[in-house]
Amino acid sequence: MKVLVTVKRVIDYNVKVRVKSDHSDVDLGNVKMALNPFCEIAVEEAVRLKEAGSAAEVVVVSVGRKACQEQVRTALALGADRGIHIETEASPESLNVAKLLAKVVEHEQPDLIITGKQAIDSDNNQTGQMLAALLNLPQGTFASELKLTDGTVNVTREVDGGLQTVALKLPAIVTTDLRLNEPRYASLPNIMKAKRKPLEVKTPADLGVETKTHTKLVKVTPPAERQGGITVSSVDELVEKLKYDAKVI
Amino acid sequence: MRESMEFDVVIVGAGPAGLSTACRLMQQANDAGQELSVCVVEKGSEVGAHILSGAVVEPRALNELFPDWKEMGAPLKTEVTEDRIYLLKDDQKSSKIPNFLVPKTMHNHGNYIASVGNLCRWLAEQAEQLGVEVFPGFPASYIIYGDDGQVAGIGTGDMGLDEEGNQKDTYMPGMDLLAKYTVFTEGCRGHLGKELIAKYQLNAGKDAQHYGIGIKELWDIDPAKHEPGLVLHGTGWPLSFKESEGGASGGFFLYHAEDNQVVVGLITDLNYDNPHLSPFDEFQRMKHHPLIADTLTGGKRVSYGARAITKGGYNALPKMSMPGALLLGCDAGTLNFSKIKGTHTAMKSGMVAAETLFEVLKISNEGGQNLTAYGDNFKDSWVYEELYTSRNFGPALHKYGTVIGSALNYIDQNIVSLPFTIHDNYPDYNQLKSANAYSPIDYQKPDGVLSFDKPSSVFLSNTNHEESQPCHLQLSDYSIPLGKNLIMFDEPAQRYCPAGVYEVIEGEKGSKQFQINSQNCLHCKTCDIKDPTQNITWVTPEGGGGPNYPNM
Amino acid sequence: MAILIIAEHDNSTLKGATLNAVAAACQIDADLDLLVAGAECQAVAEQASKVMGVSKVLLADHSAYEHQLAENLCELVVELSRNYSHVIAPATSNGKNVLPRVAALLDVAQISDITSVESEDTFQRPIYAGNAIATVQSQDPIKVLTVRGAAFDAAVAEGGAAEIVAIATVCNDELSSFVGEEVAVSDRPELTAAKVVISGGRGMGNGENFSLLEKVADKLGAAVGASRAAVDAGFVPNDMQVGQTGKIVAPELYIAVGISGAIQHLAGMKDSKVIVAINKDEEAPIFQVADYGLVADLFEAVPELEAKL
């Protein structure tokens, strides 16, 4: 079985983002970038499938600028076998990413595709679902457990208020949630080995995909600062306010 | 079982010194067509993440290392256009020192305002292109010694241990990186460097090393006030230099960098004797001085960080070679304090090391020799010359106070060289007087506009450490913080730590507890330097932990 | 212009998130059609028809839609969408699951998690975990949006009388099938899902004193959280931590007890709708973000609060 994993280069989750003073976007100059945490979980799950003997090959693919080869290498250091980088401008829209990935899937013919449920920069939560739609494949989003049986994968999904399990016919697309696994650390020898693993670079033109602009980013602003409210003098007054003014109890 | 890998040279720390060593080594190997395996380990999550500097950078070493660095895109973009030096007389008044009285070491013509972190990011790219393996996120946590007592490499830290040191699910053992030669370039107060200095008595016959703590912020300012290339330095208020208020010295800097940003910082010498002093609060109140406030008002703070600085200079510079290893850059103490610049000297110390190493590796495959030739090569270089001529600077300030000390320095550096060397042999940690000797300093509450509290400052350093891991701030004796330091010095760690890591908290019924919030640590090393009983040892936390400084 | 809204329900009741989505849609001048797709969900359609602002309820009642499987639901919605200018779903796990699929098949972008409607094609949405707000303009003929419930006051659930139209289309491609579900049963809601959160800080003094908060939590159906200081002091386990390195919560009501309000904690709760702070130090930064501040000794105020609820 072949597993395809998608990975995205995003700002490191420890780094506080700052909106540029001209409100054109957030400032990413010289900030630490990293593998999107949900993608890291996706890589880990694929590698575990390989270690368990269920998967024979794990291919990682990333769409974006040249710099995202660094994240492909990280995924290779975590245990993926081979990388594909589709070189585009900085952060293409989810639908365009899905179209590019769909071509890769058509070409690679994986049995299982694992993506992160969302990227922590755009917080879109779309690419996996869109990819499934374009390929007309079943989807198991927000997965907290995967079980492979003959020709199907059972995915336990984190849904509002509990868990739901669905059975998907392979090939299928799974998007990862936080509790699916705890990713390993890349070891030094594996980081060195990863430098020698194959990494293929393609362009949208190579894949025959014409990307389109669907949205325009008008501006990016910092969130409104919270203003202090009023001081109450007693518990009675507090309860009163919560009941009748704020109506939250 | 720990796995191991072998290299010709292992370099600890991807700062200016380590990366210059790596680049120069590989340049020579590539020129000679010789295979050489060089790796650099770095504790920060990426190269540059733990680098905090001013900085006005003198390009002398870079010119030698990459003569066409400009075309290659090195991030030295803002040339210094003007130097101004001030004496802050009190919280309102200041006077500009006339140019002719300024020591020539403080002239910055031809230098660049730059982020040393970004310079290191760039140097790391060059190193990788030359064939160096750079491993960020991997701290060297201990030294491996060979059978003959030589340094034989380092071990990287284990990952995935819990508070008690038990293995978690994600446990991954560290690795032994064995090397013919190991180069230690951990920067100021490297924790392995400290071990080497003690083990090989590298500082025998030298003066005690001295340190300062630099606290720095990056600000976006009103474009109308921005004068790219302008460099301000000064001393005086708020650090008291009257004997009655305790002897704290130091100086501030304010540089106008690119993109409407300025950096502002205060270096407080760590030989201060008033335990109530808080370098963090001194810095915060300093920003209210009109000279600085005028520039910052209307701006927004972008980043915060702190780092100790090694300032003992020539008199305290230890021997830099030992069997199988070299100790370079600020890890040894090559900073020129009369210029407050250590980047170019650190780089040069690394380049000389690379040349010395390559000479040896060219002819002998055996490692582990004592590279005493380094001492001579270093002596022949311009770094030595620079450090020697400014050897009296720090001690004069320490001994005679900022004013007379500056005067002596002025004479020494501009008119005639003093025919003698001033020594200052009291280590910083045993300078504190008892808490009763001074009354507590009344620092104003931060206003949230120019001055801030510690938590919101630490927030901007992007520091983080994996929640569950052994504490990387080790106490030799758990009873000292409350049993001794609290009583005698009102536990100064509460104040000298720029990240609020150490707290004495009052429990119920007045009971006290000493708490270490190690997650906040900025890796500045001040606690390791200043704790009055040397009870705190900073060791490397899990790889990747610590600040994530952009552009610092 | 007309808007199609996908209703959130469990085949017997219409879920509140639908009302927030309707409220967001009401800010666009258009007819609102509410799609109720499910199995034996007539009751839901009836509730939906009463929601103020809804012009028509489309009822697709078939076992294929019982578990809101994305594959089947998507086909149905795409089929219907062609006649609409906007397709909207609440940003619930169902909405997030199905709507991007719809958008891709319509060859349009989705704008996720909108928190404000600026005009019929321009919306605001949080990015970088709420640390920045993007204003995004759609250039597509059909705008596909998910709506963050907390950002819009719910539409009025009673008083309307929309027509219910049955949809006969059945999409059942059998790519996926439902296996089972587990509804989280816990006496106290999970921190990140709770409507009310009460958190304690170092001011609690010790772990036992957290029982004071638990009593209030029991009365309010609240989850109990803690600041990092309380976790570091060993009062409570780490999984209770709210903040930058802990859980990020945005309940309707957040009560901070004995918490100073360091920025690291605020990062985890500043999006709460109403914040109450109880602290004896009137200088504590938490008061700068609290809607209601009570300067008091928590050991008196909290039991009193419990008694008066």
Ligand SMILES: Cc1cc2nc3c(=O)[nH]c(=O)nc-3n(C[C@H](O)[C@H](O)[C@H](O)COP(=O)(O)OP(=O)(O)OC[C@H]3O[C@@H](n4cnc5c(N)ncnc54)[C@H](O)[C@@H]3O)c2cc1C
């Ligand atoms: C506030 C301040 C202002 C300054 N201003 C100037 C200025 O204007 N001009 C100037 O030229 N210089 C200035 N300096 C000095 C300059 O920053 C230093 O001299 C220079 O950075 C020293 O380089 P280095 O390579 O020796 O050490 P560092 O730059 O400190 O680099 C050491 C590296 O090693 C890593 N490391 C440490 N220990 C380990 C370990 N055990 N394992 C793995 N990695 C490790 C660290 O994370 C770091 O990346 C200033 C310093 C400070 C603090």
Ligand code: SF4
């Ligand atoms: S704990 Fe020590 S090294 Fe860490 S920030 Fe505080 S003083 Fe610096």
